[in-house]
Amino acid sequence: MKRTCLAIVLAAGESTRMKSSMSKVLHPVAGRPMIAHVVESLVNASISSAALVLGRDADAVATAAARDDIELSAFLQKERLGTGHAVLAAREAIARGYDDILVVFGDTPLITAAPLLAARQGLADGNDVVVIGFQTADPTGYGRLLVENGALLAIREQKDATEDEQKITYCNGGLMAINGAKALELLGKIGNANAKGEYYLTDIVEIVRAEGGRAIAVEAPETELTGCNNRAELAAIEAIWQKRRRHELMVSGVSMIAPETVFLAFDTQIGQDVLIEPNVVFGPGVTIESGAIIHAFSHLEGAHVGAGATVGPYARLRPGANLGPDSKVGNFCEVKKAEIGAGAKVNHLTYIGDAFIGEKTNIGAGTITCNYDGVNKHITRIGANAFIGSNSSLVAPVSVGDGALVASGSVITQDVPADAVAFGRARQEIKSGWAKILRERYLAEKAAKKK
Incomplete structure (x- = not known):
């Protein structure tokens, strides 16, 4: 939209009901703080400036909200005197002059750009206040939106509603857009003549109407306005977010056998x-290219899986894992900060860390790259078309050349040239009859201990 807009994000609550050592809005949904979800929706609604009204953990919240495509300013709300008072904590930002002022909450991570754009459009159409509401089957506890002939007359709290008004299912979602030219004047007229002595933003509807202005309501899905007050509600929000994102991915061409058991991060790309x-x-930080298969019980983070590659079952890809096209990381394998070349196979019971694995190389079962000396991490390099026998230990820093073969059970501490065979194990010896002698000795020792 061509109109300028300042979003005011209310995030100063004490988060008492979360029973947490950190601010409520820092709790993650899909792997990132819920306030970051809110700010992303602001960006998607063409909003380039936002004022954060902060309290507890102010610096950490501001850091969590920060991003390059929106200008953020922070304001501290030292007293908690209601939503109207909270908005005015950002008085300095409002006074800069904007066409639209949009008030949102830092604990509604499911909000999307659509209702925010609808509210802004309501201002563009000449209204002075636009309230974002929702329809619900159970309106108990919510403020009711009293609408007549398209105009919003008032927001009636349940305790003040008549019997007929309590039957209304169109409820206040708390989010609101205000004409920027009138915002400070209207906000300044909100009083605190109520039982709690607080300044309620909802009073602005009747104030603007008394001044001859117009207020309307726009509707959003109920789920998008879901706020978070405790851990149970946080889990419910996570479930809604996951279901929504799974659906988006499946519609885009991703197959999920049991979608309800797949958990995604905010930036998962498939x-x-x-x-x-x-x-x-x-x-966070996972990209899966087309045609790949992610088998059951796998965990991926900070990883890239190339086209046609296969992962798992029971595989763990840690940050920096980069699987080339048609490669394979199989069951009970862990890959960390490693390049797995196209067509390479890391099939089972293997750890590959701080390594480069060439194309079409085969890593046998039980192989590990010994990358850590207790102080520093070191690199293992394995060329293309190499074969690493099962139960081998590659002690980094070490290199294995193209086409080389490492015998099973080897401990490799020196570089292996291309096309060479490396044996790093003791020669097998046979001691005929010794098994019987040892067994008899052990049985005698066991019997002696019982006496």
Whole structure:
């Protein structure tokens, strides 16, 4: 939109009901603080400036909200005297002059750009106040929106509503847009003549009407206005977010056998024709290219999986794992900060960390890259078309050349040239009859202990 807009994000609550050592809005949904979700929706609604009204953990909240595509300013609300008082904590920002003032909450991470744009459009159409509301089957406890002939007459709290008004299912979601030219004047007229002595933003509707202005309501889905006050509500919000994102991915061409068991992060990117089996968890920073298969019970974070690659079952990809096209990381394998070349196979019971694995190389079962000396991490480099036998330990820093073969059970501490065979194990010896002698000795020792 061409109109200028300042969003005021109310995030100064004490978060008492969360029973937490940190601010409520710092609690994550889909792997990032809920206030970051709110700010992203502001950006998607073409809003380039926002004022954060902060209290507890102010610096941490401001850091969590920060991003490059929106200008943020922070204001501290030292007293808690209601929503109207909270908005005026950002008086300095409002006074800069904007066409639209949009008031949102830092604990509504499910909000999308659509209702915010609808509220802004309501101001563009000549209204002075636009309240974002929702329809609900159970309006108990919510303020009712009294609408007549398209105009919003008032927001009636349940305790003040008549019997007929209590039957209204159109409720106040708390989010509101205000004509920027009138915002400070209208906010300044909100009084505190109520039982709590607080300044309620909802009073602005009747104030603007008394001054000859116009207020309306726009509707948003109930789920988008869901706020968070405790851990149970946080879990419910997470479930809604996950269901919504799973649906978006499946519609875009991703197959999920049991979608309710797949958990995504806010930035998970998955291409078409990817198959995800049950019980898979994606942490932040994961990209899956088209045609890949993520088998059951795998955990991925900070990883890139190339086209046609296969992961799991029971695989863990940690940050920096980069799987090339048609590669494979199999069951009970862990990959961390490692490049797995195209067509390479890391099939089972293996740890690959701080490593480069060439194309079409085969890593046998039980192989580990010994990358940590107790102080520093070191690199293992394995060329293309190499074969690493099962139960091998590669002690970094070390290199294995193209086409080389490492015998099973080897401990490799020196570089292996291309096309060489490396044996790093003791020669096998056979001691005929010794098994019987040892067994008899052990049985005698056991019998002696019982006496």
